[in-house]
Amino acid sequence: MSYQPPVQDLMFCIEHLSHWETVSTLDAYSGFDLTDIDAALEGYARFCSEQIAPLSHIGDTLGAQFDNGRVKMPEGDAQAYAQFVEMGWQALTHPPEFGGMGLPRTVGAAAVEMLNAADMSFGLCPLLTDGAIEALLLTGSDEQKATYLEPLIAGRWSGTMNLTEPQAGSDLGRVSTKAVRRADGSYGVSGTKIFITYGAHDLTENIIHLVLARTPDAPAGPKGLSLFIVPQKMVAEDGSVGAENSVNCISIEHKLGVRASPTAVLEYKDATGFLIGEENRGLEYMFIMMNAARFSVGVQGIATSERAYQRALSYARDRVQSRPVNGQVKDAVAIIEHPDVRRMLMRMRSLTEGGRAMAAATAGLLDIAHHQDDPDMAALAEFMVPLVKGFCSERAVEVASLGVQIHGGMGFIEETGAAQHYRDSRILPIYEGTTAIQANDLLGRKVMRDEGETARRFAARITATEAELAKGDATAQAIGASLAQARNAFEAALEWLLENSRKDIDAAFAGSVPFLMLAGTLAAGWKLAKGVTPAQAALNDGQNTHFMTQKIATALFFAQHILPECSAEHARILHGARSLLDAAFPE
């Protein structure tokens, strides 16, 4: 099925929800206006829908194939990737001094969504390269930047993150890959890394692995990890690519989804690596770039949700089945006419647009935090990141499942395509930190550490939106009332968690994921609600009448169907800790 990038909604989110009034005044971005951005997104949208979207089903069917140490990518990927490089899309948000276009992250988020909606397996390669670029920009030496950044930003080389080992998943302190310093200042890296996305493939002339490893005299646990650049092929002083390094792909995984994205087991045998920054600070560096990677995975959730929604909507329009329940028509009608199909479609749409609105707002905060010295904005951005990751990834699974359901029996047949989203989306709540890890990050680092200060500022901003909605029409007021109820649930849960974090830490963490989902649902509903006032203003001016009317309809549906879930999360947090902690399991 074709993919129609939702450029109008992406632009709505940038203009009205991404703090554009501030982002556009930052020195780095003041050269761009909304017309430039619209043009850039339209260009990328065309590329994604025409060149990439057709690959998704083929790639899923063929999968990446492993043959004797080499990975062969599915048909069409090489050509599409070559086009991606030729058009320079990897450069979108990166600094001009290394060949980037320098667009803000607000725009980058929109681009990541479109590429991943077109084909999530394909989108993972640039996503990981972005991560490597970010790491080098933040922590690499000038020489390292000079060597690696230009080809990575051009997309000629790709990047990987090598964290996981069989015994070290969420618990990176258990990493045991060794790195031994050599006389020439390089390191010999030895060990086995698993789950390495695009760890081996044939799309680029080189692959730059970023590897967490441990020097011989490093302290045990997470504080003894260092970060290394290990190029798949050695790079000469003039930047040319030479002999293979000692990094071998042992196998790739047979996965539930994203089958065209090779997930490699990599064996390092005294491979040549180069230390990034200082020894034993590897995990700290990883955390710096983790926010960006986690945010992008959240955006992947929005992407698969949008694609699943478009597919279900198209099917619901075409499929004729049963007379309407109100008896007004005697013939069978398209199933989109049946109330429950509408309910499922609206649920898919409001979860998707809610995630998009929240992600746009967060991207704006990240842009501002990156370019202004404003610790409050930075704290708010960091508070939002696990919400984007947690909400959008968990909801993507739900949305994809609804997409299967709307297709009925056809949804269970692989050829239809709905099942692929159900399979693909399932990795999102797992990689780049599971939902529980996001929840620990939220509760531990971003709520308990500042004793709820940022969380309370988040709530206060919502209260301001409620006040604005109270001045609107009956619909705006109804949305505001639901929002207030959800925000009250959030605040009560917050205070309970803060109190218990001091006296019963297990009880507090028993509510960590419910709190993450409460906060994420609230944030998405808030941002949709915030869009009501500008949508109404546009309507009053007679602009984009259908689109703006439906923005308000989506916000109202979210307020009445999704926000009520916040009260269940509140109940779980306040009343459910002991029943959870005290239960025992049979041997």
Place this chain on the structure above:
Amino acid sequence: MSYQPPVQDLMFCIEHLSHWETVSTLDAYSGFDLTDIDAALEGYARFCSEQIAPLSHIGDTLGAQFDNGRVKMPEGDAQAYAQFVEMGWQALTHPPEFGGMGLPRTVGAAAVEMLNAADMSFGLCPLLTDGAIEALLLTGSDEQKATYLEPLIAGRWSGTMNLTEPQAGSDLGRVSTKAVRRADGSYGVSGTKIFITYGAHDLTENIIHLVLARTPDAPAGPKGLSLFIVPQKMVAEDGSVGAENSVNCISIEHKLGVRASPTAVLEYKDATGFLIGEENRGLEYMFIMMNAARFSVGVQGIATSERAYQRALSYARDRVQSRPVNGQVKDAVAIIEHPDVRRMLMRMRSLTEGGRAMAAATAGLLDIAHHQDDPDMAALAEFMVPLVKGFCSERAVEVASLGVQIHGGMGFIEETGAAQHYRDSRILPIYEGTTAIQANDLLGRKVMRDEGETARRFAARITATEAELAKGDATAQAIGASLAQARNAFEAALEWLLENSRKDIDAAFAGSVPFLMLAGTLAAGWKLAKGVTPAQAALNDGQNTHFMTQKIATALFFAQHILPECSAEHARILHGARSLLDAAFPE
């Protein structure tokens, strides 16, 4: 991973929740006591865990294969099926006069759960055969019964249900397969049927297809359908199997899950069929047996949930990762020690046991309704069936998804096995009537038709359980309080729906699935709550201390973590109809 049938919990449900005090006094079943049943279940449990459970992963990997009009079943299936027949398990609940063992449906439900937990793909063959037996028992002529029942009940032949056609899924009125009466009284059946579970396979010497078709002068729509027996191979007067009928398997589907269960496209070309009952009453006959089939699909949901839970529990015990958040241990611990993993496990367990408790109660009602002339019991049983189907199938998807999540990255690797449950379970809310069809059945046939009378009796029974819990300890009282809140939400939603069914039918049906999920969640929570008093009594007697303590823990968790969802469903029903119906979709 091995499967350990939960016989102790199945027996607890039969003894305390399935109305056993009445079922055991029915003439048909008064010959069985709980010791007999326990022995039968233990025997079947051994068969399922030893002979069937090992097939599940192999079957998923190999799948049923189509080759030139024939279906080849995965390795091991033929041998296991032969054993199934030899041990006579198909006969479990069927009447002794045709070779059955005559055990009640309460026991049958437990058996269906165990077989489907062991291997859902395998379990579908006997499940469909049960459906065909049921149809013949209820509507077949004496001659038809004499010809077909004994070999079906012995398991030597299998049965299928042929309803769906490409244009006729949920909307069976659109069935266009033709049946033309011949001079000898048989019919020539012609048409194409799709999604026929076990429509072709090599496990039995014959396959008995039950086919919905339309005679030439039949009225249009659902009232012109007749039901036919179409044997795959013709049956001689002496019962021997002869020449092939004109029914051909054109292809089988490439599906998301239950891959070892062949889903056939069958082409009928003037195939010889025999009318069941009278012409034009086919859909009515189908509805009689639909309750049984829908109930069984609900039980399949409990089955996959149990298997997914056992797999996740085992992984959570083995996988060591990260120190506990309370800092009491300095080393990494098994992940079952982490609060959020416990939360997910308890969620899986309580949803599974809640479904089992509800299914046991419903099976008992069906037994009583079948053997006693009690219209109130029959109405209550029929009210419960869509709840069992809707709740257990939707929750199975959720439970399987949690099972993947607990496995982290390993959950996404097919070899691990968790992903199979996530794929397999996804068909459950679709086949035998989608969740929306169950919800229409509940709201239209079982609530609106008697103006809420049965639904109010259902609520009154819950109130009685609340009163009983109020006499118990603090835990019992807490469970009772949550139950009362959920029951209040149900009653308010019920009255709103009844009122709107008269003045705004679209608004009522906009809330049909939320109402189904509200009622299903309430019913499961109720039955777990009802188990608290006998569990406490057993504890007071010092019996099965660990098991009984955990029955109460499960009920408490369900009350505090799952029942609060009822309030969100209530809000959707009462306040969400207009936002759903008024939304428009872009062209």
